[in-house]
Amino acid sequence: IGPVTVTTNPDIFQLQLKELYVQGGGDCPEMSVGAIKQALDVSLPSSSIYVFTDARAKDHYLLEDVLKLIQRKESQVVFVMTGDCGNHSHPGYQSYEKIASTSSGQIFHLKKSDVNEVLNFVRVSLQARKVNLLAIDRSLSQVTEVDFDVDSTLREFTVSVSGDTPEITLVDPSGRDVGLSEGLNNLLNLKNVSIVNIKDPFPGPWKLWVRTKGPHTIRSTGLSTLDFIHGFSRQPTAKLKETYHRPLKG
The missing domain is CATH 2.60.120.380 (Jelly Rolls)
Structure with a gap:
């Protein structure tokens, strides 16, 4: 996976997609949790991340790292799946369920011919506020x-x-x-x-x-037009920078 393309130019984004090519592999799982981790690392807080895949994760051992990142960045991860390697009880698939649940995201199972229709939903869901x-x-x-x-x-x-x-x-x-x-x-x-x-x-x-x-x-x-931000602290404070994004023990 990688290198990561970071751009605000839609033409560069399209070009990078067109230059992708299939190589290697042979087995069904993919290194998708690591890819999600890279996306979370480089994206802004409160981002919407879309994962298009036809396979479960091979690198599900990275799950805890990704869940911590999601809670810190408060980003949403949505999966658009056209395949899943056929076993929903496998940790590689269950890692997707945990990522989607933690981030208030979702998993959509679609035929390849229906993927274009999801873009109608993407357009609505990416609006500001x-x-x-x-x-x-x-x-x-x-x-x-x-x-x-x-x-x-x-x-x-x-x-x-x-x-x-x-x-x-x-x-x-x-x-x-x-x-x-x-x-x-x-x-x-x-x-x-x-x-x-x-x-x-x-x-x-x-x-x-x-x-x-x-x-x-x-x-x-x-x-x-109304939003709510929060943080956790052991001491009373009026500064959000002095708080932590997860509940604190004790």
Whole structure:
């Protein structure tokens, strides 16, 4: 893996992608956790990192290093997978699940022909002033009901569900199901992924219903002028620089 290309020029970014070529290998796993670590090292805090891969990780022994980096940088890691080497109980795949869960990211399982459609979601999710509203992981097939509050600063919000045949139902504060005619935008609707977006939502208590056929993850982000930053300290302080990003023992 590497060398890392760091650029603000989209033409250079495209050129580097086109110059990639396949060599070596022969086995399915890849050195992807090390690649994520390099991306976290060079990227700004609160970045969105997208991992496009068709294999589980060979270097899952780097997992703890990556989880610490994620907590320090508060970045989100999203996996777009077109293959997984066929064993979800392997530590190489489970390392992806832990990285996604720790970073409020997600794993999307797609056919190669569907990858382009994910870019619609990427465009929405990379907007500035993004705030995390929900992050829920479920290991069983079940109907998940979630209550969440929308305040007057939230200009829009997005709900994404990754799982087998996901269905999303949103109910606004007046108790009305929100469909296409009420402003619901379908960003992605595939066998394993469903993503919806609502612009200018009514403030108040909302309800979210999610139904899938198996384990699933739910994420919701919004665009808001309001944000919240935090730190942990043993002593009272008014300076965030004097705090630590993880809870402190004692």
